[in-house]
Amino acid sequence: MRPPVSMTAAALLAAGVLASCAGPAGTPALLRLRAAPDGPDTRLTLLAAPGLEINARLLPALELPNGTVYRFASGRRSADSAYFAEPPSARLPGRHDRVHGTLRASVCRQDELVCHSVALQL
């Protein structure tokens, strides 16, 4: 029996984020990546934790080892168009139960009005 994909991937992602987060008091950035079937393809959706905004001026990206880059987007942005008003997503051709690559996002803390970059090795 195949191990639950979510557990395997989550472990990898958690390891990746340890190397990439930088909070002022050791507080990590919090992002969640949700994958779901989308017709014959896979839709990845990026969700930010409360207090964090995802920078819409710099579309989050999934870089695959073969050099392909998928950008996350959303039709709705904040009134100032700086942030996503709904979680951005990207559509990957085909069905995938795991993804290898680098996920990048610019996340902005609303309490301190700063942005920082998150790079996760998937």
Place this chain on the structure above:
Amino acid sequence: MTRPVPLLLLSLTAAATPAAAQMLASRPVAPAVGTPAPAWRNASWLNADHPLTLPGLRGRVVLLNFWVFTCYNCTNTVPSLVDFDRKYRDQGLTLIGIHTPEFPPYAGEHDRANVESALRKYGIEYPNAQDNDSKTWELYGIRYWPSFVLIDRRGNIRYAGYGEFHLNDGAYRMWDGRIRELLAE
């Protein structure tokens, strides 16, 4: 043959584990106030006839602004920086933008033409260095966009901080007071 995709909900968190603490501890610390400012070596400059160097600015107060045009918090702060430049350049302040991209080149932040366009859009007339390899960012231990480092006439880091601010708000007045303090020395 395609396989069904289970619904994944992956929480990307960095718990306060020893490993995480070690990672954080090994990162560069914020600019060390009271120590000599490290010399940057950026080669690509805008709004400057030649690359500016720290030794060449000795005797002037220098405010470094680490920013990138894709950062809303950064561009919101630009009017205050333009104001500082307008008020204090002739009194001895040199404001320098250190334009440090967040993403790899495919995002366009590395392109000189895009930076030039942003300078025009926001009315920035003070010198800007392209920090495309993030060397100056790392040299100063910067972590956030926007960040600020204020260097005195002797080349020492006197103040450092980060975060958006606006004309005449509390943070603006704080930085304004710090600049005036160093100009008076």
